[in-house]
Amino acid sequence: MPRPTGRGYALLAVAAATYLAGRVLGTWELYLFAFAFLGVLVLCWLILAVSRGKLELTRALSAEHPMDGDEPDLVTTAKNRSLLPSPQTTLRNQLAGLSGGLAELELESLPPRSTKCLRVPAGRVNRGVHVLPPAEMIAEDPLGLCRAVRKVGEKLTVTVLPRLVFLNSCALGPEYGLKHDWSGRRGLPTWGAAEFRGVRPHQPGEPLSRIDWKSTAKTGVLMLREMEEPAGADLTVLLDGTAAQVQGLFPDTNYELAVRAAGSLADFALRSGRGVTLFCHEKAARQVRLSPDGNGRRALLYALADAQADAPSPLVHGLQRLCREARHL
Known part of the structure; x- marks a missing residue:
């Protein structure tokens, strides 16, 4: 519900004082000024009450899968569904454990049936599943006589993934051979990644990368090293x-x-x-x-x-x- 601001209460006081002066002095023109002041305040209240409820917000982070330490933007899309221009609005977003602090956006008056996209830095985000409360909307009329504060939009759930270290080897598991990474590139083999099983004659079509040249030199026939992946527990x-x-x-x-x-x-x-x-x-x-x-x-x-x-x-x-x-x- 809109409430008068300090300026609005001051105008209300001026309207009351003008009305009392008109009663004391018996001047009807002062009554007109008093009702005009009051009418301006009521008109601003009505405009704010009608237009503030038609503003819709959707929020999201600029990064679809943010990782710990990233600094994405908080993207806010505001849509005015009213037939009247929207009031000037301040949007406050509590970032809680996501990055701490408060993200504020200044939204100018939107034309009827229009949409605007705003971005504000969200800061350095932290690992975790964070539930951000709805944004707080503070709307004022053009004259600054009335103000309305309400929650707008839905809760926003943001999952920030941990930032892992890409290991090519690991002393805790030297028997593990690194086969690939998740981008499709072949990985680097580590000590113990495969066990030697024996040598045998090379068959046509088999790769030459495992040719045992020492055995080939002795026999005069291409000999292939056979390797066996170790059977290990998960x-x-x-x-x-x-x-x-x-x-x-x-x-x-x-x-x-x-x-x-x-x-x-x-x-x-x-x-x-x-x-x-x-x-x-x-x-x-x-x-x-x-x-x-x-x-x-x-x-x-x-x-x-x-x-x-x-x-x-x-x-x-x-x-x-x-x-x-x-x-x-």
């Missing part, structure tokens, strides 16, 4: 989200570093052709099975984006539960 990654163990101020905490380390190791294992089981020790513990393909990596990123350090009990309780449910550990 990798289980534990992410400790014990609330009491978190050190530092968000987003620069040891838990954020652990999320990045666990995600980078799991990503390396997935690219090596190994399945990964991600166990997130949280208030509601989660166990996510990831397949060694692009879908598995996407699931990894979204699972880590939703990870929270809110577990009330130590990790050992989560390990006991995990051992009961997964007999292969």
Whole structure:
């Protein structure tokens, strides 16, 4: 509901004083001025009451899949569905845990049935699933006599993915051979990526990259090295989200570093052709099975984006539960 501003209350006071002066002095012209002042205030109130409810907002980030540390823009689309020009409006967006602070937009009066797109920097975004409240709209009439404040639009859910480190090798899993990355390029082999099984005569059409030249020199026949990928178990990654163990101020905490380390190791294992089981020790513990393909990596990123350090009990309780449910550990 629109309310008078300080300027509006001042005009109302002037109208009342003019009316009283007209009663005291008996001058009818002062009555006209008093009612004119009051009429201006009422007209501004009506214009604001009619036009403010016809303004619709939609919000989104400029990046479809933002990652931790990115600095996207908050894109706001305003549409005036009224037959009257929209009032001048200030839009306030509480960014909460997304980047902290407040994002303000100044929206000039929109012509009837028109649309306008505005952008404002959202700042450096943090990993997580953030639910932004509806924007606060502060509308004023052209004379600044009345103001209306209301929530407009829907809640905006933003998922910020963790920024992982691309590993070409890993001391924790030297037997994993890096087969590929997710852009289609062939990866770099690591020590132990394949085991030597023996040599045999080369068959037409087979690649020459594994020719054993020493055996070829001895026999006089092209000999091919046969390699066998080691059979290894899938990798289980534990992410400790014990609330009491978190050190530092968000987003620069040891838990954020652990999320990045666990995600980078799991990503390396997935690219090596190994399945990964991600166990997130949280208030509601989660166990996510990831397949060694692009879908598995996407699931990894979204699972880590939703990870929270809110577990009330130590990790050992989560390990006991995990051992009961997964007999292969």
